[in-house]
Amino acid sequence: MKILKALFGALLYLATFVVIPKMAVEKMPAEMMAQFGSQETLLSTLTTIGVLLAGLYAFKTLTPKSNPANLLSRTLLDFLELYVFLFFIGLGDATNLGLAEKQVMSAKATVLFNFRIFAQLMLIAFAIKMIASIMEFKEARDMKK
Amino acid sequence: MVFCEMKASTMLSALASLISLGSYILLGVSVLTVLSTFSSLMPEEGREPFKAEVSPAGDAVFSLTVGNTGFFENTVNSSIRVEFKDNVVEKQAYLKLKPKESGELKFEFNLTQRQMESILLSPPKIFLFLKVDTLNGLAGMGVKAEIGGISSK
Numbered sequence: 691m692k693i694l695k696a697l698f699g700a701l702l703y704l705a706t707f708v709v710i711p712k713m714a715v716e717k718m719p720a721e722m723m724a725q726f727g728s729q730e731t732l733l734s735t736l737t738t739i740g741v742l743l744a745g746l747y748a749f750k751t752l753t754p755k756s757n758p759a760n761l762l763s764r765t766l767l768d769f770l771e772l773y774v775f776l777f778f779i780g781l782g783d784a785t786n787l788g789l790a791e792k793q794v795m796s797a798k799a800t801v802l803f804n805f806r807i808f809a810q811l812m813l814i815a816f817a818i819k820m821i822a823s824i825m826e827f828k829e830a831r832d833m834k835k
Numbered sequence: 836m837v838f839c840e841m842k843a844s845t846m847l848s849a850l851a852s853l854i855s856l857g858s859y860i861l862l863g864v865s866v867l868t869v870l871s872t873f874s875s876l877m878p879e880e881g882r883e884p885f886k887a888e889v890s891p892a893g894d895a896v897f898s899l900t901v902g903n904t905g906f907f908e909n910t911v912n913s914s915i916r917v918e919f920k921d922n923v924v925e926k927q928a929y930l931k932l933k934p935k936e937s938g939e940l941k942f943e944f945n946l947t948q949r950q951m952e953s954i955l956l957s958p959p960k961i962f963l964f965l966k967v968d969t970l971n972g973l974a975g976m977g978v979k980a981e982i983g984g985i986s987s988k
Binding site: 779798799800801802803804805806807808811812814815816818819821822825826829 | 843844845847848850851852854855857858861862865966968970973974975976977978979980981
C-alpha cells in the first residue's frame with residue numbers, strides 16, 4: 691500500500707512539473723514566456739524540481755516517521771513546494787514574495803503583480819507544517835521507545 | 836499525552852493543508868477576476884474600449900470601457916499622463932466594478948491654446964497606468980504603458 695502511495699504521489703509530481711509545463715510552454719505567448727527567462731532554462735528548472743519533489747515524496751512515504759531522514763525529506767518537500775509557489779507568483783523571482791514588477795514588450799510597458807497576501811498565507815502554512823512534522827516525528831519516536 | 840499530541844499534530848497538518856488549498860483557490864479566482872478586467876480592454880470587432888477625442892475648442896476626452904466578468908468585486912485605479920512638447924498634464928480616475936458589471940473611466944482635459952498648437956507640431960505621448968485590485972485591495976495586477984499619441988482632427 692505504501693509503495694502504491696509513493697508511486698502515485700511521485701507520478702503526480704512528475705506530471706505536474708515535467709509533463710504539464712512542457713505542454714503549457716508550447717501554448718503560452720512568447721511575451722509571457724520571456725518573463726521567466728528562456729524556455730530551456732524554465733523547463734530544466736521545473737524538471738529538476740519535479741524529479742526532486744517526486745523523489746522526496748517517495749522517500750518520505752517509504753521511510754518510517756521516526757527516522758530523522760523522514761523529517762528532513764518532509765521539510766525539504768514542503769520548502770520546495772513553497773519555493774515553486776513563490777517563484778510563479780513572483781514572476782520568476784521567489785525572493786520578492788509576490789510583489790513583482792517586470793518590463794515587457796521591450797520595456798514599452800511595465801506589469802505589476804501584487805499577490806503578497808498569498809505568499810504570506812503560504813509562509814504561514816509552511817510554518818504550521820513544520821511544527822506538525824516535528825510533532826509527528828517526536829510522537830513517532832516516543833511510540834517506538 | 837501521546838493521544839493529545841497526535842491530535843494536535845493531525846489538526847495542525849489539516850490546518851496547513853486547508854490554508855494552502857485555500858490560497859491556491861483564492862489565487863486562481865483572483866487572477867481570473869483581475870484578468871477578466873484586463874481582457875475587456877482588448878479591442879474587438881465593433882467595440883473599441885479606448886476612445887480619445889479632441890475638439891477644436893480644446894476639450895479633450897479620453898475614455899476607457901472596462902468590464903468585470905470575474906467572481907469578486909474589482910477596483911480599477913487609473914491615471915493618464917499626456918506629455919506635450921514642453922509640459923505634462925495628468926488625470927486620475929477610479930471605478931468599482933461588481934461581478935458582471937462594466938463601466939467607463941473618463942479623463943477630461945481642457946487643453947490650452949498652446950497645447951493645441953503643440954499637437955499640430957508634434958503629437959503628444961500618452962501614458963496609461965491601470966491597476967486592477969480585488970479582494971478589497973489585497974491582491975491585484977497593474978500595467979503602465981505608452982498607448983500612443985493623439986493628433987488634431
